[in-house]
Amino acid sequence: MTAPRTEGLRVRPARRAQAPVVAAVALGGGAGAAARYAASLRWPTAADGFPWTTLWVNVAGCAAIGVLMVVITETRAAHPLVRPFLGTGVLGGFTTFSTYAVDVRGLLDDGAAGHGLVYLAATPIAALAAVWSAAATTRRALRRRQP
Template identity: 65%
Template sequence: MQNEPAGEEPVDPGIGLRAPAQRSEAGLRQRPVVLAVALGGAAGASARYGASLLWPTAPDAFPWTTLVVNAVGCAVIGVFMVLISDVWVAHRLVRPFFGTGVLGGFTTFSTYAIDIQRLVDGGEARTGLAYLALTLVAALFAVWAAAALTRRVIQWRQP
């Protein structure tokens, strides 16, 4: 602790710092995970884009497509998490591929934020706030209800 600048803690070389060889090895172990997330994300984003083509939303309309996509995605996350946590022993890349990648790419909370801004900027502040709240409630309810229903189905099917 001697000669330390005022207000700074000494750096412990065993915490948070790694030798270049360790960083390289850790990076190699993470490549399959990064690839799984990227491939899943591309699939999820493509599915979301497909939903927007099948059910387009006019610029001045309530963004039902985004709301439904987010709620459905959250419901699937609820089912998925119960299945891989309580039922199956999943491969280590299943969660990054499907949970983070596919469902992260499919749900579109960035578009949700842009939709709110578009509604508020267009003079529809009440609609924007209603959409903000409705999406939050729908997403939380969807993940909770889907997880609870999945657990009940699993319990019912077990002898």
């Protein structure tokens, strides 16, 4: 009997080994979602208004992801749970592309198609620009600090 071929297949770790990662993502996600909710309470969007808070939360979260990824992948070895906790958990819970989709639909349903389409296009463009510029700025700043 021959062993099954495993070349090119991704081997999954045992469930028990994944438990700390799942816990880190869950704890971080709760913290990030709470921060996002706090932002929505601090800067509420009027029923017929443009969803500025959600837009800026997504842009800020993406910028933070850009900084985080440069710091933990290019400058120093990080604990294996840092990326799941901060990147996937905190910042994944903080950014809210599901609310973005609901906001777009709400603007379109409320007859604000112009605002809805601007928001639909502006959010991913601003988010991508934020992550790219934050990563580039972080790289530059870290290079200047090196002797």
